Amino acid sequence: MSNDDKRLSTMISRRTLLHSMAAAGAATGLPMLGGTRAFAQEPQKPREIIVRAWGGSWVEALKAGVSDPFTKMTGIAVRHDLTEDNEIQPKVWAAVAQKRVPPIHINWDTTTNATKSALRGVTEDLSDLPNLKSTTELAKPVGLDGYPIVNTYGYVYVLAYRPEAFPNGAPKSWKDLLDPKLKRRIAFYNDGIGFHFPAQVAGGGKIEDIPNNMQPAWDFVTMMKQQEPLLGEDPDFTTWFQKGEIDAACTISTNAREARKNGIDIKWVVPEEGAKFDTDGLWIPKGLPANELYWAKQYINLALTKEAQQVWLDGLGLPGVVPGLTPPADLANDPSYPTKPEDFKNLIRVSSKVQVQNESDWFAKFKQIMQG
Amino acid sequence: MRTYRVAYPLTWRAMDVLEAFVAFVWPPSFRAAVPYLFLLPALILVGLLVLGLIQIADTSMRVLDRDTFLLSDAYSLDNYRRALTEPFFATIAGRSIIGSLIVTVITLVFAFPYAYLMVRTSSSALRKFLLVALFLPFFIGQVVRAYGWLIILGNQGIVNDILGHAGIPTLRLLYNYPAVLFGLVQYMLPFAVLMLAPALTAIPEELEAAAGSLGASWLKTFRHVVLPLARPGLVGAGLVVMTLSLTDFAIPAMLGGGSQDFIANAIYDQFFRTSDQGLGATLSLLLVAVGSLLVGVVFTAFGAGTLAMGGRRK
Numbered sequence: 001m002s003n004d005d006k007r008l009s010t011m012i013s014r015r016t017l018l019h020s021m022a023a024a025g026a027a028t029g030l031p032m033l034g035g036t037r038a039f040a041q042e043p044q045k046p047r048e049i050i051v052r053a054w055g056g057s058w059v060e061a062l063k064a065g066v067s068d069p070f071t072k073m074t075g076i077a078v079r080h081d082l083t084e085d086n087e088i089q090p091k092v093w094a095a096v097a098q099k100r101v102p103p104i105h106i107n108w109d110t111t112t113n114a115t116k117s118a119l120r121g122v123t124e125d126l127s128d129l130p131n132l133k134s135t136t137e138l139a140k141p142v143g144l145d146g147y148p149i150v151n152t153y154g155y156v157y158v159l160a161y162r163p164e165a166f167p168n169g170a171p172k173s174w175k176d177l178l179d180p181k182l183k184r185r186i187a188f189y190n191d192g193i194g195f196h197f198p199a200q201v202a203g204g205g206k207i208e209d210i211p212n213n214m215q216p217a218w219d220f221v222t223m224m225k226q227q228e229p230l231l232g233e234d235p236d237f238t239t240w241f242q243k244g245e246i247d248a249a250c251t252i253s254t255n256a257r258e259a260r261k262n263g264i265d266i267k268w269v270v271p272e273e274g275a276k277f278d279t280d281g282l283w284i285p286k287g288l289p290a291n292e293l294y295w296a297k298q299y300i301n302l303a304l305t306k307e308a309q310q311v312w313l314d315g316l317g318l319p320g321v322v323p324g325l326t327p328p329a330d331l332a333n334d335p336s337y338p339t340k341p342e343d344f345k346n347l348i349r350v351s352s353k354v355q356v357q358n359e360s361d362w363f364a365k366f367k368q369i370m371q372g
Numbered sequence: 373m374r375t376y377r378v379a380y381p382l383t384w385r386a387m388d389v390l391e392a393f394v395a396f397v398w399p400p401s402f403r404a405a406v407p408y409l410f411l412l413p414a415l416i417l418v419g420l421l422v423l424g425l426i427q428i429a430d431t432s433m434r435v436l437d438r439d440t441f442l443l444s445d446a447y448s449l450d451n452y453r454r455a456l457t458e459p460f461f462a463t464i465a466g467r468s469i470i471g472s473l474i475v476t477v478i479t480l481v482f483a484f485p486y487a488y489l490m491v492r493t494s495s496s497a498l499r500k501f502l503l504v505a506l507f508l509p510f511f512i513g514q515v516v517r518a519y520g521w522l523i524i525l526g527n528q529g530i531v532n533d534i535l536g537h538a539g540i541p542t543l544r545l546l547y548n549y550p551a552v553l554f555g556l557v558q559y560m561l562p563f564a565v566l567m568l569a570p571a572l573t574a575i576p577e578e579l580e581a582a583a584g585s586l587g588a589s590w591l592k593t594f595r596h597v598v599l600p601l602a603r604p605g606l607v608g609a610g611l612v613v614m615t616l617s618l619t620d621f622a623i624p625a626m627l628g629g630g631s632q633d634f635i636a637n638a639i640y641d642q643f644f645r646t647s648d649q650g651l652g653a654t655l656s657l658l659l660v661a662v663g664s665l666l667v668g669v670v671f672t673a674f675g676a677g678t679l680a681m682g683g684r685r686k
Binding site: 231357 | 440441442458459460464526527544547629630631632633641643644645647648649
């Protein structure tokens with residue numbers, strides 16, 4: 001593994017972001033499907049394309065922002081397959097290995113998961129999507145050649161909290177969660193995802209030492225275990241906040257926002273040690289007939305337009321990869337919705353390739369500490 | 373011209389042809405093999421399972437290359453080394469085995485009086501009520517039942533509401549080991565009652581009456597007559613509860629709050645979270661081995677119970 005692969009920028013570079021945003025800005029004004037004429041004569045349209053998606057408000061946002069406009073423009077129906085991302089993965093891998101047509105046309109996936117598929121060689125190259133020209137550097141998967149995946153937005157693992165549990169003001173540090181009054185009142189993901197990297201900083205270590213020396217992270221996780229945190233998945237956090245089970249959690253801001261939409265008094269911060277920033281993306285499995293591959297690419301191309309991103313990501317409350325998007329009113333200047341280079345200075349981003357090569361060990365270590 | 377009169381109806385002739393065909397395909401000398409023919413579907417089913425196990429065994433000896441996310445072509449025992457030496461897997465194995473044993477004991481203790489009352493009561497209404505109460509949970513899936521406990525035992529649940537009225541502060545009743553064991557016992561109880569009921573029905577009531585007429589108290593009759601005769605049912609029910617608890621996934625996942633994984637949860641993680649099918653297959657095989665070992669120990673110590681059917685029971 002090369003050093004380039006091992007570690008990409010720990011904090012997103014201000015200069016590169018500005019550069020890419022400027023370049024993308026120059027390319028705005030492309031038509032909705034931006035340069036579909038770049039493709040040769042339109043191949044035969046399939047009756048439908050299948051897009052794997054997360055359910056609930058996630059798929060509703062995708063439908064409103066991308067799927068419905070795609071159907072309106074092309075006449076091709078879009079079916080959303082709500083199989084979990086990590087459960088569709090082995091099915092797609094098996095289909096490609098057996099040279100069968102894969103069960104979906106497009107996978108809406110975490111970039112980390114998608115990177116595994118890319119490393120395995122089951123993803124189509126998307127470098128020829130015309131609308132890539134108008135995207136920021138966030139769209140490019142880090143640590144991989146070309147565009148086996150196109151990132152479509154970013155998200156932050158924030159420290160979400162109930163203000164009434166913090167009468168002296170918002171927590172400033174992940175160490176604030178060690179307060180004895182929060183014992184059994186905090187939550188993390190059950191594999192620790194989102195918390196490994198800030199724990200590395202809070203434990204006195206350096207981001208640059210990831211993945212070779214993460215002992216500071218494990219020391220901090222060990223301290224946090226004394227708080228007997230709850231460990232769960234995305235839907236659990238919203239439920240736990242709503243049912244008063246927890247006062248604070250390390251979770252994706254979308255979950256906290258969902259709880260707030262449901263009337264729970266909840267806020268979030270990016271603590272001084274930083275918060276993990278990651279991306280989700282879209283990719284196409286190999287093995288599709290040529291005409292279906294073409295239209296699947298058109299779908300992703302549409303998802304990269306400003307119009308589609310604005311509607312889709314308004315629903316999710318997440319920052320997109322096209323410049324000039326207007327944040328939802330409740331997220332303007334919010335640390336979980338970075339738009340300006342300075343917004344990224346406290347966000348920690350590690351190459352997906354490094355993550356997939358080490359996550360099995362990190363998950364096991366986190367679980368061993370928490371369940372040991 | 374007179375029409376030729378057929379000696380037999382056409383359907384009879386058709387039957388003759390069919391019989392001749394069957395006699396050709398399956399001659400009378402093969403008749404002794406008929407019972408085995410009926411076994412064939414079951415053998416095919418078991419054979420498919422064995423084929424699956426062989427496939428899993430093959431996968432278990434291939435190591436994941438994290439640069440390509442492909443399994444190695446060469447065989448290796450590295451997954452077994454990891455499964456047997458990494459502390460996390462030892463932790464969850466211990467938790468699963470001990471949990472399944474505790475659940476088995478508690479479930480049998482609760483199931484026995486239920487089953488006994490159900491088969492012995494002279495009240496038809498009570499028997500029907502107990503039967504309905506027994507089968508009702510089968511109509512509700514395991515996940516729904518676990519969600520039910522989340523509602524009842526949560527911080528804002530019914531139990532904490534009642535405790536609150538009594539001046540007791542909110543208790544964390546969920547997301548710990550006892551909550552998982554509690555959920556498993558509740559899930560397993562109907563299985564145990566169903567396994568125990570036939571064994572208790574087979575004990576003649578006259579034996580208990582005879583013991584009583586000879587001066588034995590109810591407790592003595594229970595201990596020296598009912599319990600020994602119910603042993604096949606207890607063993608059968610215990611085996612079913614133990615193996616189902618050992619391999620359960622949903623209850624530890626939902627009532628354990630992510631901190632009480634059983635082996636099945638770890639297998640899921642390897643297959644679907646870290647994409648390491650080799651290690652997942654290894655853990656699966658080890659789970660089968662541990663389960664088989666426990667069943668073997670019970671068979672050796674107590675016999676096969678009702679699972680022995682017509683065979684010799686210890």
